[in-house]
Amino acid sequence: METSMKPAHIGRKISRIRELRGIKQETLAQELGVSQQTVSRMEQSENVEEDILAKVASMLGVTTEAIKNFSDEAVFNYFNTFNDNSFNNSNGAFNANNCNFNPLDKLMEALEENKKLYERLLESEREKNELLRQQLRKD
Known part of the structure; x- marks a missing residue:
């Protein structure tokens, strides 16, 4: 052939x-x-x-x-x-090829943490606005 x-x-x-x-x-x-x-x-x-x-x-x-x-x-x-596991570090202390966490999970955790921080910041701003309103009412 x-x-x-x-x-x-x-x-x-x-x-x-x-x-x-x-x-x-x-x-x-x-x-x-x-x-x-x-x-x-x-x-x-x-x-x-x-x-x-x-x-x-x-x-x-x-x-x-x-x-x-x-x-x-x-x-x-x-x-x-x-x-290929032949690239492992000789002492076995660190193996860059076998990640023991899911990077997408870490990304989602970071996004959730950012969301919580944003919510806290937003609540703080609302509290400030309410204090300013109260001050204006007193005057």
Whole structure:
């Protein structure tokens, strides 16, 4: 059985790296001094000129080789290394890979604490207003 290699679709790779970096087409277009439609067409192209590729790579904070050699599989493999226990500290005192709390729970706790502080501040302001009203009535 013969398998044919698909040509590297540079535009698709640029698009994927841009998305992973959290950059919008409009932002990339503005940085390159072109329209968003031009960036869209570039991302649909299989090939991109070397000088343009170099500018895009610079804007995305990667090398041209990184774009040419990019694959989703490599990205997933990279992030999967964070779950690899071979990176543990030798004394076992701290393991950054195994977080023992849920960050979203901590965020919600902080939001609740802020809400309580706001309510206390609001109540304090109401008390001040009431004292001022009482002072005005006495005068």
